[in-house]
Amino acid sequence: MTQQVLLGVENISQLSWGAINGCEAASLLEGFHFNQEAVEVSYGEFLLDMPISQDGNPYHGFGGSPFKNQSGKFEAIFTCPLIEWGRKYGMLRDLSGANSSWLFDEVQRGYPVLTYVTVHFEQPKWEKYPFGLxxxxxxxxILDGFDQNRVHVSDPIDGKYWMAKEKFETIYYSRKMAVSLTK
Known part of the structure; x- marks a missing residue:
């Protein structure tokens, strides 16, 4: 039987800062703070340091504004530019493509894992952009805990909570994008 692991990562509410699209930055900063990195940096300062993609492509930087929706933009930052930016503050490891057991292994080692999912863990609503689907x-x-049947996340919109491991894995496997905040 799997024991329960819970790191206890803080929660940063992206909405309380007016950053309706600021989930990656909030999650990343939560993990850094847990690792005692970037502790002097506020979420607002962190957002202002995030690289913005001039072409709106989240594979090149943040594709738009974390504070508003913009037509034709995809307001997100994907793993490669996020890692490049985040390495100014701490150690990161790309886990994209990994089986979910790798994510749980990282948490077991004491490393929070930024995981790309969907809002409220709903089924993905796919749309085509110039850079892909x-x-x-x-x-x-941030994935920061698990037991045999559940996972624990710190969600910048919905707070901290436990959920069914199967539901988490279903949504994670729709893209398999994750970043471990190692020490």
Whole structure:
């Protein structure tokens, strides 16, 4: 039987800062703070340091504004530019493509994992953009706990909660994008 692991990562509410699209930055900063990194950096300062993609492509930087929706933009930042930016603050490891057991292994080792999912863990709503097919209900959370049947996340929209491991894995496997905040 799997024991319960719970790291206890803080929760940063992206909405309380007016960052309706700021989930990746909030999740990343939660993980850094847990690792005692970037502790002097507020979420607002962190958002202002995030690289913005001039072409709106989340594979090049944040594709738009974390504070508003813009027509034709995909307001997100994907793993490669997120890692490049985040390495200014701490150590990161790309787990994209990994089996979910790798994510749980990282948490077991004491490392929070930024995981790309969907808002409220709903089924992905796919749309085509010039850079590819992506879920318009894109979201990022920190995976910071698990037991045999559940996972625990710190969600910048919905707070901290436990949920069914099967539901988490279903949504994670729709893209398999994750970043471990190693020490």
């Amino acid at each position: 992506v879920p318009v209900n894109n979201h990022a959370v």
